[in-house]
Amino acid sequence: xxxxxxxxxxxxxxxxxxxxxxxxxxxxxxxxxxxxxxxxxxxxxxxxxxxxxxxxxxxxxxxxxxxxxxxxxxxxxxxxxxxxxxxxxxxxxxxxxxxxxxxxxxxxxxxxxxxxxxxxxxxxxxxxxxxxxxxxxxxxxxxxxxxxxxxxxxxxxxxxxxxxxxxxxxxxxxxxxxxxxxxxxxxxxxxxxxxxxxxxxxxxxxxx
Numbered sequence: 001x002x003x004x005x006x007x008x009x010x011x012x013x014x015x016x017x018x019x020x021x022x023x024x025x026x027x028x029x030x031x032x033x034x035x036x037x038x039x040x041x042x043x044x045x046x047x048x049x050x051x052x053x054x055x056x057x058x059x060x061x062x063x064x065x066x067x068x069x070x071x072x073x074x075x076x077x078x079x080x081x082x083x084x085x086x087x088x089x090x091x092x093x094x095x096x097x098x099x100x101x102x103x104x105x106x107x108x109x110x111x112x113x114x115x116x117x118x119x120x121x122x123x124x125x126x127x128x129x130x131x132x133x134x135x136x137x138x139x140x141x142x143x144x145x146x147x148x149x150x151x152x153x154x155x156x157x158x159x160x161x162x163x164x165x166x167x168x169x170x171x172x173x174x175x176x177x178x179x180x181x182x183x184x185x186x187x188x189x190x191x192x193x194x195x196x197x198x199x200x201x202x203x204x205x206x207x208x
Contacts, residue, residue, distance in 0.1 A: 005036075008026075009042070010043065014050055023036050063130075067146050069122065088109075154196055157192045161188070164188040
């Protein structure tokens with residue numbers, strides 16, 4: 001956002017001009033709607049003789065570490081949980097062509113469970129730490145690492161859901177689907193869809 005625009009909005013509010021009038025003037029001057037809204041959003045709509053600035057997003061090295069740790073643990077948990085469920089689905093509905101794969105069932109399951117034993121407590125711990133810090137200081141919800149990694153997670157989850165739907169449509173159109181395939185599709189949809197829904201609701205709550 002232009003510093004010139006921010007200064008203009010600040011001076012206009014300080015002069016006692018109403019927000020709708022400021023917006024109309026900026027539209028007439030050719031400023032885009034998102035830029036106008038962002039400039040006005042920098043100042044709280046409160047009754048005070050001077051414009052009151054809102055807290056701005058900030059960058060903290062400690063929070064970069066915490067959120068990287070938390071989201072990395074989340075990805076690891078999602079991947080290993082999905083893989084674990086896939087192994088059980090393949091075990092319950094075996095494919096005769098995969099006899100050698102079934103012999104490795106125990107090793108694969110043990111690896112997934114081991115990863116979950118490590119990464120799930122790590123995710124829960126870091127999640128609780130960040131949640132408590134936000135409860136104690138709501139301005140921390142504006143943390144840039146949190147927003148960047150949350151939107152990255154939304155992107156990854158939406159790609160997973162889209163790819164899941166593509167695979168479903170492709171197999172249905174080809175008539176090549178069964179209970180084993182449908183259970184795998186449902187597994188991806190529940191895990192990725194659940195992550196997407198939760199973090200989207202978090203972003204919407206922060207915006208409010």
